[in-house]
Amino acid sequence: MAETGPLSTFDAKQIRVLAFDVFGTVVDWRTSIAREVDALGLGVDAERFADAWRAGYQPAMQRVRSGALGWTKIDALHRMILDDVLQRFGIAARLDEAARADLNRAWHRLDAWPDAAGAIARLKRRYTVVTLSNGNIGLLTAMAKRAGLAWDAVLSAEVFRHYKPDPQAYLGVCEVFDIEPGAMLMCAAHPDDLRAAAACGCRTAYIDRPLEFGPAGRSRHAPAAGAFDLDTTDMNDLAAQLGC
Amino acid sequence: MAETGPLSTFDAKQIRVLAFDVFGTVVDWRTSIAREVDALGLGVDAERFADAWRAGYQPAMQRVRSGALGWTKIDALHRMILDDVLQRFGIAARLDEAARADLNRAWHRLDAWPDAAGAIARLKRRYTVVTLSNGNIGLLTAMAKRAGLAWDAVLSAEVFRHYKPDPQAYLGVCEVFDIEPGAMLMCAAHPDDLRAAAACGCRTAYIDRPLEFGPAGRSRHAPAAGAFDLDTTDMNDLAAQLGC
Numbered sequence: 001m002a003e004t005g006p007l008s009t010f011d012a013k014q015i016r017v018l019a020f021d022v023f024g025t026v027v028d029w030r031t032s033i034a035r036e037v038d039a040l041g042l043g044v045d046a047e048r049f050a051d052a053w054r055a056g057y058q059p060a061m062q063r064v065r066s067g068a069l070g071w072t073k074i075d076a077l078h079r080m081i082l083d084d085v086l087q088r089f090g091i092a093a094r095l096d097e098a099a100r101a102d103l104n105r106a107w108h109r110l111d112a113w114p115d116a117a118g119a120i121a122r123l124k125r126r127y128t129v130v131t132l133s134n135g136n137i138g139l140l141t142a143m144a145k146r147a148g149l150a151w152d153a154v155l156s157a158e159v160f161r162h163y164k165p166d167p168q169a170y171l172g173v174c175e176v177f178d179i180e181p182g183a184m185l186m187c188a189a190h191p192d193d194l195r196a197a198a199a200c201g202c203r204t205a206y207i208d209r210p211l212e213f214g215p216a217g218r219s220r221h222a223p224a225a226g227a228f229d230l231d232t233t234d235m236n237d238l239a240a241q242l243g244c
Numbered sequence: 245m246a247e248t249g250p251l252s253t254f255d256a257k258q259i260r261v262l263a264f265d266v267f268g269t270v271v272d273w274r275t276s277i278a279r280e281v282d283a284l285g286l287g288v289d290a291e292r293f294a295d296a297w298r299a300g301y302q303p304a305m306q307r308v309r310s311g312a313l314g315w316t317k318i319d320a321l322h323r324m325i326l327d328d329v330l331q332r333f334g335i336a337a338r339l340d341e342a343a344r345a346d347l348n349r350a351w352h353r354l355d356a357w358p359d360a361a362g363a364i365a366r367l368k369r370r371y372t373v374v375t376l377s378n379g380n381i382g383l384l385t386a387m388a389k390r391a392g393l394a395w396d397a398v399l400s401a402e403v404f405r406h407y408k409p410d411p412q413a414y415l416g417v418c419e420v421f422d423i424e425p426g427a428m429l430m431c432a433a434h435p436d437d438l439r440a441a442a443a444c445g446c447r448t449a450y451i452d453r454p455l456e457f458g459p460a461g462r463s464r465h466a467p468a469a470g471a472f473d474l475d476t477t478d479m480n481d482l483a484a485q486l487g488c
Contacts, residue, residue, distance in 0.1 A: 075422065128385060138421045141372060141397040153385040153398040158420070176402070177382045178319065 010203060010229040012242050017177050018123055019155070019170075019202075021188035022133035022140060024212040026149065026235075027110040029054065036106040040099075044089050047214060052088065056081030061134065061163045071161050073136040079104045107135070108142035113209065117148045119235030122244045130155045132173055132186070134163045165196030174202070185230075187238060191223040198228070205230035205238055254447060254473040256486050261421050262367055263376035263399070263414075263446075265432035266384060268456040270375075270393065270479075271354040273298065280350040284343075286335050291458060293333060300325030305378065305407045315405050317380040323348045351379070352386035357453065361392045363479030366488045374399045376417055376430070378407045409440030418446070429474075431482060435467040442472070449474035449482055 023029050033053060034046035060077040063069040082104055086092040095103065123129045131140050134157045141154050157163045160172035174181050181201030188194050189209040198204050206228045211217075225231065232238040267273050277294035304321040307313040326348055330336040339347065367373045375384050378401045385398050401407045404416035418425050425445030432438050433453040442448050450472045455461075469475065476482040 124389075128389065130385075136420070137397060137399075137403075141374075141421075145368075145372065145396055150394065152389055153381060154396075155381075159381075159403050176380070177385075 014183055015127060015185045015203060015242070016179050016183040017128045017130065017173065018185050018187055018205075019130055019132035019173050019197075021164075021186075021190060021193050022131050022135055022143075023110075024209055025187065025189040025207055026116045026131075027112050027143065027147065028211070029107070029110050030212065030214055032110040033106055036103060036109070040095075040103070042089075042091050042094055044091060049085065049089060051213070052085045053078070053081055056084065065163060065166070073138075073158060074134055075104065075107070075136055075139055078107055105142075108139050109146060110143055112147040112149060113234065115234045115236045117150070119239050120149055120151065122236070122239040123242065124150065124152060126242070126244050127185075128152045128177065130173065132164065132169060133157070164193055167196065167200050170197045170200040170202055174200075187235075191227065194223075194228050204228040205232055205241075207235060207238060208233050258427055259371060259429045259447060259486070260423050260427040261372045261374065261417065262429050262431055262449075263374055263417050263441075265408075265430075265434060265437050266375050266377035266379055266387075267354075268453055269431065269433040269451055270360045271356050271387065271391065272455070273351070273354050274456065274458055276354040277350055280347060280353070284339075284347070286333075286338055288333050288335060293329065295457070296329045296332065297322070297325055300328065309407060309410070317382075317402060318351070318378055319348065319380055319383055322351055349386075352383050353390060354387055356391040356393060357478065359478045359480045361394070363483050364393055364395065366480070366483040367486065368394065368396060370486070370488050371429075372396045372421065374417070376408065376413060377401070408437055411440065411444050414441045414444040414446055418444075431479075435471065438467075438472050448472040449476055449485075451479060451482060452477050 020026055030047065030050050033050035037044065037049045038046040057077070060081055064072050079100070082100060086095060120129055129151060130153045131151055132155050133140055136158045137154055137156045140156055144151055144154065155173055155176065157169055160169050162168035170186065171181065174184055182203060184202045185205055186194055186197035186202050187205040187207055189207050189212060191206070194204040194206060206223055230238065230241055232241060264270055274291065274294050277297060278290035281288065281293045282290040301321070304325055308316050323344070326344060330339060364373055373395060374397045375395055376399050377384055380402045381398055381400045384400055388395055388398065399417055399420065401413055404413050406412035414430065415425065418428055426447060428446045429449055430438055430441035430446050431449040431451055433451050433456060435450070438448040438450060450467055474482065474485055476485060
């Protein structure tokens with residue numbers, strides 16, 4: 001998809017709903033997953049294991065998108081990928097069914113970035129603040145409860161039966177709140193997510209998360225300056241730029 | 245449907261998710277709607293108007309259930325009923341499009357019963373506490389924000405594309421949270437809602453709201469003693485009976 005610039009001058013007063021990507025943008029999946037893998041004492045590189053697990057995510061969603069797999073919750077996709085990654089790391093025999101089910105729920109226990117909970121509370125005073133994640137509702141709800149993320153509503157690909165970046169996900173949020181796409185601000189650390197939202201007519205806020213993929217992963221993310229309506233260093237900076 | 249008694253001894257420790265009916269159970273729709281109608285100075289009996297508006301609700305959902313109408317959000321059903329009620333009260337010419345749209349959103353501005361917000365905060369410490377309402381997500385989210393109802397997640401017939409008391413609504417909540425029906429407690433002021441949940445294997449808590457239909461409406465509601473797992477006088481009593 002081509003880099004899509006802002007459609008017109010950004011005006012925070014036209015925004016009514018803030019929709020947040022979650023994995024990477026609001027929570028630090030890599031450190032959280034690595035910590036749980038490490039605690040199992042399996043003798044593997046826990047960061048590499050976390051990266052491998054996460055790397056299976058886009059191909060798994062693509063199988064749903066292509067129709068090779070029917071609609072499947074991320075919990076179930078995470079489990080398929082986990083079984084495969086355990087095999088590839090040569091430790092499949094080390095984890096029984098109960099241990100795998102518990103490790104799979106590590107995605108329900110991800111820690112938020114330090115600014116996230118406070119910034120959501122600030123943003124809520126002026127906007128309706130919701131998730132728009134490919135994570136399933138149960139996962140997002142458990143995570144929010146544990147991490148103190150007081151979303152106004154938990155929306156998910158599961159509601160729309162379409163994963164991001166399918167347009168149905170972004171437009172689904174607009175339909176839920178009966179707003180024009182220009183009244184929704186998609187907030188994410190991932191340029192492809194934001195470009196897909198912009199293509200639907202939504203406004204976009206880039207949230208920089210330089211450590212999402214660890215110290216070596218930085219270069220993957222930085223978007224061209226001015227590519228999105230707002231370019232922020234974290235969620236508190238987003239709140240400040242929105243005047244909250 | 246026959247009065248369905250508890251399936252087995254109720255044990256609060258087996259419950260993981262509390263799903264709340266909203267209109268009547270958590271919020272006082274009649275007083276709130278009547279107040280907004282009254283403020284318009286239309287010279288009608290505002291309580292009678294509120295009752296007529298609400299009375300159109302079940303027949304409207306039945307049109308969706310029967311297939312006569314495609315899937316329709318409650319916001320749109322409320323608007324169809326409003327147009328009809330204005331006609332029947334002989335005041336259709338008094339409200340233009342903008343005034344009707346605003347009055348229709350009165351359902352987003354319903355006041356909670358005085359115990360609701362505090363009880364939800366108590367219950368959340370031990371359980372996942374969500375809505376299961378026929379109201380649409382946008383309506384429920386706006387209402388929760390205004391009334392300070394800090395749900396863990398906003399679930400709605402809109403997510404499942406089935407209105408209560410269709411079993412798909414109750415079982416949909418169980419699927420979202422990956423729980424057996426016996427781990428869900430349906431909480432409502434309406435015996436028919438609870439009976440439908442019990443028929444799906446869910447546990448049930450009756451919440452008494454003697455004033456839902458005003459001082460004259462009392463007799464419509466009281467269920468037979470012991471008909472449900474818990475029989476409570478309000479949401480704080482529910483929290484107390486659950487040991488929260």
